[in-house]
Structure formats: structure tokens, C-alpha cells
Amino acid sequence: xxxxxxxxxxxxxxxxxxxxxxxxxxxxxxxxxxxxxxxxxxxxxxxxxxxxxxxxxxxxxxxxxxxxxxxxxxxxxxxxxxxxxxxxxxxxxxxxxxxxxxxxxxxxxxxxxxxxxxxxxxxxxxxxxxxxxxxxxxxxxxxxxxxxxxxxxxxxxxxxxxxxxxxxxxxxxxxxxxxxxxxxxxxxxxxxxxxxxxxxxxxxxxxxxxxxxxxxxxxxxxxxxxxxxxxxxxxxxxxxxxxxxxxxxxxxxxxxxxxxxxxxxxxxxxxxxxxxxxxxxxxxxxxxxxxxxxxxxxxxxxxxxxxxxxxxxxxxxxxxxxxxxxxxxxxxxxxxxxxxxxxxxxxxxxxxxxxxxxxxxxxxxxxxxxxx
Amino acid sequence: xxxxxxxxxxxxxxxxxxxxxxxxxxxxxxxxxxxxxxxxxxxxxxxxxxxxxxxxxxxxxxxxxxxxxxxxxxxxxxxxxxxxxxxxxxxxxxxxxxxxxxxxxxxxxxxxxxxxxxxxxxxxxxxxxxxxxxxxxx
Amino acid sequence: xxxxxxxxxxxxxxxxxxxxxxxxxxxxxxxxxxxxxxxxxxxxxxxxxxxxxxxxxxxxxxxxxxxxxxxxxxxxxxxxxxxxxxxxxxxxxxxxxxxxxxxxxxxxxxxxxxxxxxxxxxxxxxxxxxxxxxxxxxxxxxxxxxxxxxxxxxxxxxxxxxxxxxxxxxxxxxxxx
Numbered sequence: 195x196x197x198x199x200x201x202x203x204x205x206x207x208x209x210x211x212x213x214x215x216x217x218x219x220x221x222x223x224x225x226x227x228x229x230x231x232x233x234x235x236x237x238x239x240x241x242x243x244x245x246x247x248x249x250x251x252x253x254x255x256x257x258x259x260x261x262x263x264x265x266x267x268x269x270x271x272x273x274x275x276x277x278x279x280x281x282x283x284x285x286x287x288x289x290x291x292x293x294x295x296x297x298x299x300x301x302x303x304x305x306x307x308x309x310x311x312x313x314x315x316x317x318x319x320x321x322x323x324x325x326x327x328x329x330x331x332x333x334x335x336x337x338x339x340x341x342x343x344x345x346x347x348x349x350x351x352x353x354x355x356x357x358x359x360x361x362x363x364x365x366x367x368x369x370x371x372x373x374x375x376x377x378x379x380x381x382x383x384x385x386x387x388x389x390x391x392x393x394x395x396x397x398x399x400x401x402x403x404x405x406x407x408x409x410x411x412x413x414x415x416x417x418x419x420x421x422x423x424x425x426x427x428x429x430x431x432x433x434x435x436x437x438x439x440x441x442x443x444x445x446x447x448x449x450x451x452x453x454x455x456x457x458x459x460x461x462x463x464x465x466x467x468x469x470x471x472x473x474x475x476x477x478x479x480x481x482x483x484x485x486x487x488x489x490x491x492x493x494x495x496x497x498x499x500x501x502x503x504x505x506x507x508x509x510x511x512x513x514x515x516x517x518x519x520x521x522x523x524x525x526x527x528x529x530x531x532x533x534x535x536x537x538x539x540x541x542x543x544x545x546x547x548x549x550x551x552x553x554x555x556x557x558x559x560x561x562x563x564x565x566x
Numbered sequence: 567x568x569x570x571x572x573x574x575x576x577x578x579x580x581x582x583x584x585x586x587x588x589x590x591x592x593x594x595x596x597x598x599x600x601x602x603x604x605x606x607x608x609x610x611x612x613x614x615x616x617x618x619x620x621x622x623x624x625x626x627x628x629x630x631x632x633x634x635x636x637x638x639x640x641x642x643x644x645x646x647x648x649x650x651x652x653x654x655x656x657x658x659x660x661x662x663x664x665x666x667x668x669x670x671x672x673x674x675x676x677x678x679x680x681x682x683x684x685x686x687x688x689x690x691x692x693x694x695x696x697x698x699x700x701x702x703x704x
Numbered sequence: 705x706x707x708x709x710x711x712x713x714x715x716x717x718x719x720x721x722x723x724x725x726x727x728x729x730x731x732x733x734x735x736x737x738x739x740x741x742x743x744x745x746x747x748x749x750x751x752x753x754x755x756x757x758x759x760x761x762x763x764x765x766x767x768x769x770x771x772x773x774x775x776x777x778x779x780x781x782x783x784x785x786x787x788x789x790x791x792x793x794x795x796x797x798x799x800x801x802x803x804x805x806x807x808x809x810x811x812x813x814x815x816x817x818x819x820x821x822x823x824x825x826x827x828x829x830x831x832x833x834x835x836x837x838x839x840x841x842x843x844x845x846x847x848x849x850x851x852x853x854x855x856x857x858x859x860x861x862x863x864x865x866x867x868x869x870x871x872x873x874x875x876x877x878x879x880x881x
């Protein structure tokens with residue numbers, strides 16, 4: 195049975211009063227609740243995506259000993275709003291050689307692919323929109339729409355830079371999907387399920403119970419996953435599809451105004467989602483290290499902030515990596531994926547399976563300290 | 567499955583709908599706010615100021631296609647492995663751990679054989695793929 | 705209610721996409737309409753309660769096959785992908801000879817009869833949508849079936865995929881003249 199936010203809310207008393215209003219029309223009630231929660235989550239993630247552009251510039255400035263944006267608002271924090279307004283008022287230019295339909299479709303597909311992943315992101319034990327049985331698998335599958343969007347964006351522009359960027363992007367994204375998927379398979383073996391509820395629920399307690407510390411193979415799998423995820427979201431050092439020093443701007447060279455904005459928004463939200471998935475799969479997600487005697491709603495808030503702080507920490511690491519490492523060459527990119535990450539990921543998967551059988555599902559901590 | 571279970575799929579449809587609505591909403595706003603002064607030069611594809619010669623839609627290297635082919639095969643393998651991985655722990659708890667492990671590992675080992683073959687024949691190389699395979703195909 | 709809406713949306717996507725694939729003359733566009741059709745099929749699987757199959761459909765077809773098709777189209781390059789054929793009927797005689805048309809007819813006939821057989825068996829039986837609650841989800845059910853009843857098929861499929869991988873690598877390799 196798929197647990198959803200509606201079935202979670204149903205345990206509260208105030209929800210009964212609302213439910214009484216929708217007697218005999220539970221679907222409509224579920225729709226309204228989902229719509230409200232979806233708008234909240236989209237608003238939250240769009241804000242985080244917007245602040246992500248600001249954080250990126252501020253952190254890069256910090257690393258390079260510059261000031262960064264500091265004019266709009268205190269410390270320039272409203273810069274992303276100014277950027278948004280600027281994008282809306284920019285003239286909309288489309289190359290006359292472009293494929294009109296696909297030119298419109300590409301940013302839309304990127305947005306759809308990224309937003310659809312938000313449905314299964316476990317913000318806290320109660321505050322997740324739906325706990326699908328196939329959660330992680332669904333997330334991998336639906337995010338492959340973004341790769342398609344990158345290709346279509348490059349193709350539809352009919353510009354040489356875009357076409358090169360699009361081809362590179364699509365082949366990079368599909369290649370790196372393999373090590374990411376196999377790393378997630380290793381976690382699925384350890385957790386005994388694909389839903390985020392199961393996976394996060396398995397990692398209760400101290401950080402030593404997190405899956406990253408479950409066994410040495412899982413520890414390696416985290417780094418394989420994180421590297422692959424960086425490449426899948428086109429982040430540096432894997433930002434070849436939009437390598438600004440060689441391909442101008444890659445697949446979105448010809449995009450202006452709002453459509454460019456949507457590509458950027460999708461990219462930043464995708465980074466957030468990927469960091470959230472890494473936090474949920476390997477770093478214990480929204481679990482508290484201790485049991486709190488608290489009402490349910492404040493507890494959910496605490497869990498939510500724990501999940502967010504882990505995710506945003508990873509987000510910081512992603513930006514930090516971008517401004518530290520140089521970009522790879524295309525052949526290096528492909529050989530890292532197929533000759534290093536994929537074999538290591540398969541090795542991790544086998545290792546996790548063997549560990550599970552040999553030590554009967556116990557983690558390193560349980561073996562060392564005995565029991566829970 | 568009861569109808570309530572299908573409600574679990576509702577957020578996906580709603581979020582996709584929000585994405586499409588946001589796209590067209592943003593488009594609509596920019597149609598209202600943005601200036602419109604089209605000119606031929608403005609809408610030529612950007613090539614650093616040069617006049618673009620020919621279309622960008624040209625023949626692409628076969629290596630992209632090879633990567634796509636290898637990807638699909640790994641994709642299908644991972645799809646087949648997911649249900650087994652999901653019940654792996656359950657099987658282990660039921661006492662069939664060794665049996666499950668043998669099945670799982672023999673499946674993966676065939677996968678490894680495939681990647682080892684492609685590696686040794688140079689299909690995983692990005693740059694040298696032409697020369698290497700020429701040598702190996704004698 | 706939601707189930708009906710989901711079914712209607714998926715069916716619309718599937719049928720509409722398939723019709724557009726036939727009607728458009730642009731190869732790239734027909735790939736994209738095919739994508740819509742495949743997503744619609746995933747939705748149809750979801751309405752049947754087969755969540756794993758639906759996601760696998762998205763994973764393999766949307767994430768893999770459509771991208772591979774787009775790459776294949778890009779392989780051909782060419783000046784433009786728009787077919788210049790005015791109408792299908794005028795072009796039909798040049799598309800094959802007696803043998804290919806005969807073979808096509810035969811395949812179509814067999815396919816049609818198979819479909820009728822399938823349809824009749826579906827219509828005659830009375831499907832009861834009761835799932836035994838032996839397994840908490842379709843994934844567990846699939847996993848148990850793969851490991852116990854169909855373990856040979858599971859293992860042989862890996863060999864099949866190995867063959868496909870080797871074949872793909874060999875075909876794509878440039879050959880010496």
C-alpha cells in the first residue's frame with residue numbers, strides 16, 4: 195500500500211472535520227490536499243533553486259576572493275529575484291532555422307522531469323507526497339526525461355554549439371545513469387525495498403547506522419553515486435554539455451528569456467533533488483540520532499530541518515567542487531564512467547550482496563559493538 | 567489494489583501539470599512584458615559573429631550510438647535486477663540467502679563478462695575506437 | 705474518479721501520439737510523438753496497478769530507446785529530415801516488391817488472428833480484480849516469481865543481454881574493407 199501525505203494527515207483530528215465536508219468525494223479532497231502540498235513543495239524548491247544561483251555566485255566569489263553580488267537587498271540576497279525579473283523582460287529570440295515545436299518542448303520536458311521527481315522526495319517521515327513502492331526506481335526513470343530535454347534543446351536550436359552540447363549532454367547523462375543505478379541497487383539490496391520510506395526507516399539511530407557506514411562497499415558506493423549524480427546534473431567538473439569556454443553555452447546557447455530561465459531552474463532544482471536523494475539513501479535522511487519526546491508536528495519540523503541541513507550541506511559541497519576542479523575532456527569523461535565508475539559500482543553491488551548474506555544483514559557497527 | 571492506492575500516483579500527475587502550467591505561465595508573462603523588435607540578424611544562430619555556414623544538423627559520429635546501445639542493455643539488466651534486489655534481504659531472513667546470492671551473482675557475472683569484452687575490444691574507448699577495432703578485427 | 709482521469713489522459717497520449725507518429729513528415733517529430741505514446745503506455749500500466757512495469761517502461765523506453773532512436777536519426781545526418789513524399793499511396797509501389805508485400809500481408813494476418821484470439825479469451829473470461837494479499841507490493845511478487853518459478857528465464861535473459869551487448873558492439877565497429 196502506498197502511503198501518501200493524505201493518509202498521513204488522516205491520523206489528525208482536525209483532518210476529520212475537513213474530511214466531513216467532502217463526504218463521498220474523497221478523490222477531490224485528496225486532489226486538493228495534493229495540489230496544496232505540491233504548490234508548497236514547488237515554491238520551496240523554486241526558492242531553493244533561485245537561492246542556489248545566488249549561493250553559487252557568492253561561494254565562488256568567496257573561493258576566488260571576490261565580493262560577489264552585493265547590491266540587491268542585504269548582502270545581495272535578492273539578486274535571484276532581480277535575475278528572474280530580468281529574464282521575464284528579455285526579448286524572446288528564436289533562431290529562424292530552429293525547429294519550433296521542439297524548441298518549446300525542450301525546457302518544458304526538463305521542468306516536467308525535475309518536478310515529477312519531487313513527488314517521492316522524503317522531506318520528513320510524514321512530509322513526503324507519496325511513498326511509492328518503486329520510489330527510487332521511479333526517481334531514476336523519470337529524471338531521464340532531463341537527458342532527453344538536453345538533447346532536444348541542442349537539436350532544436352539548429353546551432354552548431356547547441357548541437358554539440360546536446361549530443362555530448364545526452365550521451366553523458368545516459369552513460370552516468372548506469373553507475374548511479376547500480377549504486378542505488380546496492381542500497382536496495384541493503385534496505386530490502388525500493389520505497390524511500392523503507393530505506394530511510396532502515397537507518398534509524400546514530401550516524402553509525404547510516405547506510406554509508408553499513409559496510410565498506412556501501413561507503414564506496416556513496417562516492418560512486420555522488421560522482422555519477424554530479425555528472426547527471428551536468429555540474430562541474432562534468433559540465434561538458436555547457437562548457438562555456440569551448441561551446442559558448444552548450445545546449446542552451448540559443449535560449450533567451452524565460453525559456454533559458456526554466457532550463458537553469460530545472461538544473462538547480464535537479465541538483466537539490468540529487469543531494470536530497472544522496473542524503474536519504476546514504477546519510478540517514480530525516481532520521482534523528484536520538485528519540486525526542488515531542489508532539490508529532492514539531493517532530494516533523496525537526497526532521498524536516500535535519501533533512502534540509504544534510505541536503506544543503508551536500509549542495510554546498512557540489513558548488514565547492516565546481517569551483518575547485520578543472521573540467522574534464524570528453525574522452526576522460528567517458529573512460530571515467532565506463533572504465534572506473536561502472537566496474538566499481540558492480541563490485542560494490544556484489545560486495546553488498548555478499549556482506550548481507552555472510553554477516554546476516556548486520557552492519558559494521560553491529561558487528562563491532564554487538565547488537566543495537 | 568483499492569482505489570485509495572491509486573491516489574499515490576496523483577501527486578506525479580499534479581506536479582507534471584504544475585510544470586507545464588509554470589512553463590506556459592512564464593511564457594505568457596514574457597510575451598506581455600518583453601519587447602519585440604525582431605530582425606533577421608538577431609535570429610541567426612549564434613556563431614561568434616560569423617555568418618553560419620550550413621545547417622547544424624549534420625551526420626554525427628557512430629560512437630554516440632554505441633554508447634546508447636550499451637546503455638540500453640545495462641538499463642534492461644538493472645530493471646531485471648531491481649525486483650530481486652528488493653526482496654534480497656527478505657530471502658536472506660527466510661534462510662534462502664545462499665541461494666539468492668548464487669542467482670544474483672551469476673546474473674551479475676554475465677554482466678561483467680559483457681563489460682570486460684567491450685573493454686578488451688576497445689569499444690569503451692572514446693577516441694581510439696576506430697584504430698583499435700581495426701586492429702582487432704583482422 | 706482519479707483512475708478514470710488517469711486512464712483517459714494515458715489513452716489520449718497513447719493514441720494521439722501514435723496517430724501523430726503516422727501523420728508527421730518530420731522524422732525527429734515522429735520520434736517525439738512516439739515518446740508521448742510510450743509515456744501514455746506507462747500511464748496505462750499504472751492504471752492496471754502494475755507500478756513496477758510502468759516505471760520500467762519509462763526507464764527503458766523513455767530513457768533509453770527514444771534517445772537511441774534520436775542518436776540513430778542523427779547518424780543519418782542528411783540535409784533535412786523532412787520526407788518529401790507527397791502522399792503515401794503514390795509512394796507505396798516503390799516501397800517493396802512482390803515478396804515483401806506478401807510477407808507483410810502474412811505477418812499482418814498472423815498478427816490480426818493472434819489479436820482476435822487474445823481478445824476473445826479476454827472477453828470470454830470474467831476478470832476478477834482480486835489480488836491475493838500474499839505480497840505487499842507488485843515488486844515483491846515479481847521478485848519472488850523471478851527467483852523461484854522463473855529463475856531459469858531470469859538467468860538466461862542475462863545471457864541474451866550479453867549476446868545483445870556483444871552484437872551491438874560488433875555491428876557498430878567499423879570493419880576493414
